[in-house]
Amino acid sequence: MRGVVQGVGFRPFVYRLAAEEGLAGSIGNDTDGVTIEIEGPLQKIEAFLSRLQSQTPPLARIDSVTVRPLAPNGETEFRIISSQVTGPVSTGIPADAATCADCLNELLDPADRRYRYPFTNCTNCGPRFTITRRIPYDRPQTSMAKFTMCAVCQAEYDDPLNRRFHAQPNACWDCGPRLRMESPDGSPILANDPIASTIERLLAGEIVGLKGIGGFHLSVDATNSIAVQRLRERKHRYGKPLAVMVRDIEAARELCLLASAEAAQLQTPAHPIVLVRARENNRIAPEVAPGVPWLGIFLPYAPLQHLLFTDPRVGALVMTSANLSEEPIAIDNEEARTRLGKIADAFLMHDREILQRCDDSVIALVDRAPQLIRRARGYVPLGIELPFEVPPMLAVGGHLKSVFTLAQGRFAYQSQHLGDLENLAGLEFFQESLAHLMRTFEIEPEVVVRDLHPGYLSSSWANDWATARGIPVVAVQHHHAHIAGCMAEHELNGPVIGLSLDGTGYGTDGKIWGGEVLICWLDGPDPASFDRFAHLEYVPMPGGEAAIREPWRMAVGHLHAAGIDLGDPAIAEFLGAAPKELALMRRMIERGLNTPLTSSCGRLFDAVAAVVLARHTVDYEPQAAIELEGIAMDEPDEDPGYRCALTEGDWAPREPLQIRIDSLWTELLADLRRGVSKPRIAARFHTGVARAFVEAAVRARALTGIRQVAMSGGCMHNRQLARLLRMGLEAERFEVFQHEQVSPGDGGLSYGQAAIAGAILRNRRLSRGPHG
Ligand SMILES: [Zn+2]
Ligand SMILES: [Zn+2]
Ligand SMILES: [Zn+2]
Numbered sequence: 115m116r117g118v119v120q121g122v123g124f125r126p127f128v129y130r131l132a133a134e135e136g137l138a139g140s141i142g143n144d145t146d147g148v149t150i151e152i153e154g155p156l157q158k159i160e161a162f163l164s165r166l167q168s169q170t171p172p173l174a175r176i177d178s179v180t181v182r183p184l185a186p187n188g189e190t191e192f193r194i195i196s197s198q199v200t201g202p203v204s205t206g207i208p209a210d211a212a213t214c215a216d217c218l219n220e221l222l223d224p225a226d227r228r229y230r231y232p233f234t235n236c237t238n239c240g241p242r243f244t245i246t247r248r249i250p251y252d253r254p255q256t257s258m259a260k261f262t263m264c265a266v267c268q269a270e271y272d273d274p275l276n277r278r279f280h281a282q283p284n285a286c287w288d289c290g291p292r293l294r295m296e297s298p299d300g301s302p303i304l305a306n307d308p309i310a311s312t313i314e315r316l317l318a319g320e321i322v323g324l325k326g327i328g329g330f331h332l333s334v335d336a337t338n339s340i341a342v343q344r345l346r347e348r349k350h351r352y353g354k355p356l357a358v359m360v361r362d363i364e365a366a367r368e369l370c371l372l373a374s375a376e377a378a379q380l381q382t383p384a385h386p387i388v389l390v391r392a393r394e395n396n397r398i399a400p401e402v403a404p405g406v407p408w409l410g411i412f413l414p415y416a417p418l419q420h421l422l423f424t425d426p427r428v429g430a431l432v433m434t435s436a437n438l439s440e441e442p443i444a445i446d447n448e449e450a451r452t453r454l455g456k457i458a459d460a461f462l463m464h465d466r467e468i469l470q471r472c473d474d475s476v477i478a479l480v481d482r483a484p485q486l487i488r489r490a491r492g493y494v495p496l497g498i499e500l501p502f503e504v505p506p507m508l509a510v511g512g513h514l515k516s517v518f519t520l521a522q523g524r525f526a527y528q529s530q531h532l533g534d535l536e537n538l539a540g541l542e543f544f545q546e547s548l549a550h551l552m553r554t555f556e557i558e559p560e561v562v563v564r565d566l567h568p569g570y571l572s573s574s575w576a577n578d579w580a581t582a583r584g585i586p587v588v589a590v591q592h593h594h595a596h597i598a599g600c601m602a603e604h605e606l607n608g609p610v611i612g613l614s615l616d617g618t619g620y621g622t623d624g625k626i627w628g629g630e631v632l633i634c635w636l637d638g639p640d641p642a643s644f645d646r647f648a649h650l651e652y653v654p655m656p657g658g659e660a661a662i663r664e665p666w667r668m669a670v671g672h673l674h675a676a677g678i679d680l681g682d683p684a685i686a687e688f689l690g691a692a693p694k695e696l697a698l699m700r701r702m703i704e705r706g707l708n709t710p711l712t713s714s715c716g717r718l719f720d721a722v723a724a725v726v727l728a729r730h731t732v733d734y735e736p737q738a739a740i741e742l743e744g745i746a747m748d749e750p751d752e753d754p755g756y757r758c759a760l761t762e763g764d765w766a767p768r769e770p771l772q773i774r775i776d777s778l779w780t781e782l783l784a785d786l787r788r789g790v791s792k793p794r795i796a797a798r799f800h801t802g803v804a805r806a807f808v809e810a811a812v813r814a815r816a817l818t819g820i821r822q823v824a825m826s827g828g829c830m831h832n833r834q835l836a837r838l839l840r841m842g843l844e845a846e847r848f849e850v851f852q853h854e855q856v857s858p859g860d861g862g863l864s865y866g867q868a869a870i871a872g873a874i875l876r877n878r879r880l881s882r883g884p885h886g
Contacts, residue, residue: 115166116147117177118496121208121251123237124148125194126279127171132192135162142195143250153186172238173211173383175496194274207243207251207554209496210327210472212385212415214239216277221417222424227266232309232418233291233466235284236277239383241416243495244328244470245283248553253282257467264289291466293418298455309421312462317427321345323436323450323458327416328472328491328530329443330436330450332457337429339399345432346401348457353733355403357387357410357474359433361423366411369396369430379477379484384492385415386475398430405737406744412474415492418462435473442533442543445471470550471543472530480830481837486857489517490530495551497525498855498865501605501636504872508548508579509563510572511864512592512619516540517857518548519864520557526868527555531861541571561875563588563867565595567620588871592619592863593630594644596826598873599866600858601636604851606822608635611647611814611848613807613839616827617716617735617860618662625652628714628827629773631810633818641873648760648771648810650718651675652711654703664731665720665738666691670699671709672721676779688786690728715803715829718775722782722799726792736828743832746796751838755801756781760809765817773806797834804838812846824851826866830858 120143128141128150137154152159163181170176213221217234220226228234235241245257253259263271267286270278278284285291295303295311305311315322316333319341324331332349334341336358346352360366363377370390372380379388392398392409403409412433414420422428435443436454444450445468450461476488486493500521509519516532529547533540552558564576566589573589580587590598597612612632621627629650635641653675661667666689673680680700686693703709716739723729723738727745732738756778761771778799785795811823823843830836830852843850856862 115150115176115179118173118175118208119147121237121242121280121282122173123171123277123279123281124174126237126274126276127169127174128166129192129194129274131162131165131169135159135165137162138189138191140189140193140195151184153189172214173208177499207246207249207495209384209492209494210241210244211239211383211492212413213417213420217417218420221420228286230309230421231285231287231290232293232416232421232464233283233285234417235281237279237281238277240281240283241327242282244468244472244491245466246554247469248550249556251282256282257469258283258285261285261290261466291464293462293464296451296461296463298451298458298460300451300455303460308462309418310425312460313422313425313428315460316422316431319344320459321348321457323454323461324418324433325447325450325462325464325468326418327468328470328474329445329468330454331433332436332454333434334432335428335430336402336432337397337399339401342399342401342432345434345457349434351434351733353404353737355406355408355410356432356434357412358398358402359412359414359419359431360429362413365429366390366413369393369398370409370411373479375482375484376479379479380411380413382492384475385413386477386492387412389476389478389487402432405741407747408744410476418464433474437533441537441539443471443473470530470547478831478833480833481840481852483852483854485831485853486855486861487831487859488531489528489857489861494530495527495554497527498603500524500526500869500872501602501607502872502876504868505560505875506557507561507563507868507871508557508559509864509867509871510565510576511867512565512860513567513570513572516544516572517861517864518544519868520548520551520555520559521868521872522555522557526865527551527557528856528865541575544575559583559585561586561588561871563590563864563871565589565620565863565867566591566622588642588867588874590642590867590870591622591644592616593621593627593827594632594634595863595866595870596858597632597634597644597824597866598636598869599856599862600824600826600851600853601634602866602869603853603855604824606824606851607637608822609633609638609818609820610635610822610824610851611811611818611820612644613811613823613825614827615715615807615825615829615835617829618712618714621713622646626655626710626712626714628712628716629718630713631770631807631814633814633820634824636869636873641870645767646770647765647814648773649713650715650758651772651774652713653717653775654706654709655712655714655717656699656702656709658708658710661717662720662732662735665724666730667699668717669721669724670696671703672718672775673725673779674700674703676776678779678783684787688725688728688783690730715827718803719829719832722796725782726786726795726799736831739829739832742796742799743834745793746800746834749793749797751797751801753801755798755803755805758802758806760806760813765813771810771813773810778802800832800834801838804835804842807839808842808846811843811848815848821847821849822851823848826853826858826862828859
């Protein structure tokens with residue numbers, strides 16, 4: 115059996131099944147998974163095989179089963195073989211899993227020997243990836259190596275019928291890790307019960323640094339406005355919403371309007387943060403998620419967190435990754451003291467080392483389907499299937515929200531979310547994580563894939579790394595990679611119509627793309643290429659990157675391109691900008707000073723938010739667009755929305771059609787002047803953009819006959835836009851595909867890069883034919 119079958123209680127499960135069916139034989143781990151030999155009456159064996167697949171333990175995932183008949187050899191009992199693993203390993207390390215129901219019961223049971231023990235776990239739950247140094251996943255290779263199990267724990271560990279059989283992090287009060295309190299300078303704080311002391315501090319409004327599973331959290335009482343403001347000021351994080359942990363699903367329902375699919379996501383073994391609609395007038399301080407109708411909530415996933423909520427006074431806690439702005443999350447005790455000593459009032463530390471940084475994962479229900487916004491704890495390092503075999507390779511992803519992919523054979527392994535590759539700390543995290551995953555999966559890349567942008571840190575790093583190893587580099591266009599990732603997830607060879615609606619990426623013409631209708635394929639003579647069918651018309655982006663932080667600049671670029679008079683005092687008023695600033699911006703555009711051209715869809719959303727909401731600057735990239743989506747979401751679908759016309763005429767591969775946005779602006783400004791409500795304007799805008807891309811897809815189909823549409827890019831996180839696009843496309847009888855396993859944003863980019871490089875190499879091998 116192949117799949118996630120090691121370190122997840124699979125062997126004891128099989129042992130019990132065999133015992134219950136009265137069968138003999140053996141089970142052992144090998145490099146590919148597990149091998150089972152089973153002997154007995156055929157009927158019993160068939161029952162065994164069907165139960166094997168229907169009653170799989172919660173953390174196990176069976177990818178394939180190969181069955182081969184053997185002559186009986188007269189065995190009478192079933193044994194678990196401890197096998198030596200040699201050669202390349204494809205099973206790797208399981209992902210971290212939230213505390214299971216059995217462990218939670220023990221944690222809260224005064225009669226249990228693990229009552230209130232903060233590191234309780236078993237084969238069905240607990241840390242895995244984050245405590246493992248290298249494979250095979252075995253206690254000496256984890257940060258549990260320094261804790262010697264007591265006799266009772268050892269007996270559990272050795273008993274095939276025990277829930278803790280080979281549970282590598284198995285521990286108890288007598289033999290396992292311990293908690294302690296520390297002040298920010300590292301000096302110990304005497305506390306008989308560190309949990310109780312932490313609770314008192316949190317209730318008093320203090321900021322406590324909590325050492326968790328994949329890193330430190332900074333925690334405050336989420337109902338305390340002053341405490342939340344202090345945290346924001348000390349962390350230098352002003353606008354970005356903070357995640358909130360609540361006791362259980364009932365508590366989540368009190369705060370939020372939970373759809374059943376959202377409730378299910380909150381309770382998967384990964385226990386991600388789920389973005390949900392907040393109830394009005396809930397108890398959460400408004401400073402937690404200013405300006406948006408959603409709340410990022412999650413449930414306790416470690417025993418330590420459950421213990422904080424045993425006090426009925428603790429209702430909701432802000433739990434935010436302990437870092438400064440976009441630095442990687444802190445994991446090391448010393449690192450926490452240095453980097454967070456000025457933020458936290460106290461630390462709740464423990465002595466189990468975290469070996470892999472891993473942020474909390476983030477999911478949102480977009481257009482009824484769960485979509486990964488950040489794929490990290492609970493998912494990493496689980497493999498994602500590729501539609502074809504690929505040679506060992508590394509795809510480095512993009513620039514921001516970096517995630518790399520290692521691929522080999524039929525599987526791609528995505529790294530955890532690494533933060534932005536802009537600073538040195540980000541690059542170090544990238545390299546440390548790469549070394550770890552290369553070791554874990556024993557993948558030695560034979561090719562490196564990078565973005566087309568020559569100026570990205572990830573691109574120059576990839577070039578240097580490949581040169582040092584003497585292996586080739588493949589450069590892939592950003593929006594092509596987005597679509598290829600969606601195709602690979604759905605095993606589409608294409609050609610498909612790809613709607614790549616995104617922030618910014620480097621185009622083949624040197625301009626900044628991001629509102630693209632592409633024709634893509636993963637087989638055929640040249641999977642490295644694609645056709646650009648249409649794009650949002652180019653507009654100036656005054657100040658380049660600065661226009662991302664200051665959406666009003668983007669608005670000026672757009673209005674200028676649409677021929678709107680920037681001298682009109684009403685414009686200055688909509689934008690909340692001084693006429694002098696506007697004039698300066700216009701001169702910049704007219705002289706082409708530091709003003710690249712962009713077809714970005716994300717920047718169009720920014721520009722509209724700047725005009726409609728007077729959103730002058732942003733604290734994080736999609737803030738303006740998210741606020742615009744937030745006010746549009748309760749409006750009834752407005753047909754037809756603002757008009758974005760596709761240019762007439764014929765299409766040729768090097769002459770893409772353009773989606774014009776001048777009438778969009780004229781109509782939008784007229785609505786603003788007439789005093790149409792802002793939610794209605796925002797809704798009309800969403801509808802207009804969706805309709806423009808549906809029309810482009812219809813034109814593309816008329817010329818090419820392609821009926822499948824793959825949607826990708828960071829703008830697909832926008833629920834309103836994703837829903838309107840799917841509905842519009844389905845009404846036109848397209849078959850529509852969206853991401854399910856990787857993020858449509860730049861977190862998923864490296865998976866698409868790997869798919870393209872894999873397709874190129876597969877093609878080369880095939881074209882060499884039997885003689886090559
Ligand atoms: Zn458990
Ligand atoms: Zn013990
Ligand atoms: Zn992108």
